[in-house]
Amino acid sequence: MPEFMSISLQDKDTIDRIRVLKEKWGSELMILGHHYQRHGIIQVADKIGDSFGLAKAAAESPDVKHIVFCGVRFMAESAAILCRDDQRVLHPEPEAGCPMADMAPMEAVDEAWQLLNSRSDLQGRSFIPVTYMNSHAPLKGFTGRHNGLVCTSSNAEKAMQWAWARGEIVFFFPDQHLGRNTAKAMGLKPEEMIVWYPSKPNGGIESLDGIKLILWNGNCPVHMKFKARDVHFLRKHFPGSLVAVHPECEQEVVDLADAVGSTEYIVKYVKSLKEGTRVFIGTEVNMVERLQKENPKLRVELLFRSLCPTMYMVDLQKLERTLNNLETEEPVPMPLDIKEPARLALERMLALQN
Numbered sequence: 001m002p003e004f005m006s007i008s009l010q011d012k013d014t015i016d017r018i019r020v021l022k023e024k025w026g027s028e029l030m031i032l033g034h035h036y037q038r039h040g041i042i043q044v045a046d047k048i049g050d051s052f053g054l055a056k057a058a059a060e061s062p063d064v065k066h067i068v069f070c071g072v073r074f075m076a077e078s079a080a081i082l083c084r085d086d087q088r089v090l091h092p093e094p095e096a097g098c099p100m101a102d103m104a105p106m107e108a109v110d111e112a113w114q115l116l117n118s119r120s121d122l123q124g125r126s127f128i129p130v131t132y133m134n135s136h137a138p139l140k141g142f143t144g145r146h147n148g149l150v151c152t153s154s155n156a157e158k159a160m161q162w163a164w165a166r167g168e169i170v171f172f173f174p175d176q177h178l179g180r181n182t183a184k185a186m187g188l189k190p191e192e193m194i195v196w197y198p199s200k201p202n203g204g205i206e207s208l209d210g211i212k213l214i215l216w217n218g219n220c221p222v223h224m225k226f227k228a229r230d231v232h233f234l235r236k237h238f239p240g241s242l243v244a245v246h247p248e249c250e251q252e253v254v255d256l257a258d259a260v261g262s263t264e265y266i267v268k269y270v271k272s273l274k275e276g277t278r279v280f281i282g283t284e285v286n287m288v289e290r291l292q293k294e295n296p297k298l299r300v301e302l303l304f305r306s307l308c309p310t311m312y313m314v315d316l317q318k319l320e321r322t323l324n325n326l327e328t329e330e331p332v333p334m335p336l337d338i339k340e341p342a343r344l345a346l347e348r349m350l351a352l353q354n
């Protein structure tokens with residue numbers, strides 16, 4: 001095992017104890033691990049994947065009563081939205097949030113919605129909210145109540161098509177880059193999109209003429225670290241190598257990449273490459289390091305070392321503590337007035353995929 005994948009002796013002991021606890025709970029327990037989690041967590045996870053795939057897998061497993069989500073808060077919340085009434089969702093580190101989700105607080109979203117709907121240049125047009133999975137539960141609930149839907153990075157295009165069939169202007173939350181990259185790939189022109197800046201009067205928008213897409217001014221700090229200059233540097237010094245990035249990266253980076261897609265897409269893309277290919281990946285470091293290990297016949301490299309610090313807050317010791325208190329630890333709260341409309345927004349997304 002390469003040095004970066006090594007597990008400390010303390011962690012090895014913890015893994016052994018966690019395996020005993022897993023034996024004890026059997027099929028009633030499911031540990032979910034997002035791709036960006038530490039390597040030790042991935043070793044004990046029952047399922048590894050992206051946030052939506054994991055939440056759905058748990059809800060669809062009939063025997064599972066206790067879902068322990070190793071990821072950030074919005075992921076555990078999504079599992080709590082989708083889970084059955086007889087299931088409990090636990091999050092080993094409730095403080096592990098997502099800076100991007102935090103960029104779209106409900107008060108600011110409500111204010112923007114009211115301001116936009118009272119504009120005189122709206123001229124009878126309506127807004128449909130499209131909200132990325134990487135958002136807080138109340139924003140998902142808002143989306144469901146206002147006839148919109150949730151999307152992931154792999155179905156954002158379908159979600160936007162769905163929304164434009166129902167309203168003239170899509171309001172995309174909270175990641176402006178995923179929204180812009182998706183709309184650009186669909187043929188939208190730059191002048192048809194505009195960013196809503198919650199800190200500016202009227203969101204900083206002077207005119208809605210010709211606008212089809214409003215992008216909330218949010219971003220993922222982890223994916224913002226990848227810059228076009230990094231790609232230019234690699235192209236110059238490593239000709240023939242490939243670059244694959246996540247669509248949360250800035251448009252300039254996405255435009256230069258050979259492949260763009262969700263975490264699941266990147267995993268499949270790397271697996272499809274010919275032996276000996278050198279590929280630089282622009283997404284979270286833990287996932288890229290595992291891709292290196294899992295694909296020893298390729299040269300999988302980091303576009304830049306970028307770690308998600310909140311994902312990193314979940315560790316084996318916190319997971320063990322949660323497993324030791326499986327029946328007494330407070331589950332992720334999900335009030336019905338949020339759960340029901342948020343679930344509707346998620347179910348609209350699910351219907352898209354069929």
Ligand code: SF4
Pocket residue numbers: 036072097098099100101134220221222223284308309310311
């Ligand atoms: S990688 Fe970005 S979007 Fe994902 S949890 Fe971290 S900050 Fe949030």
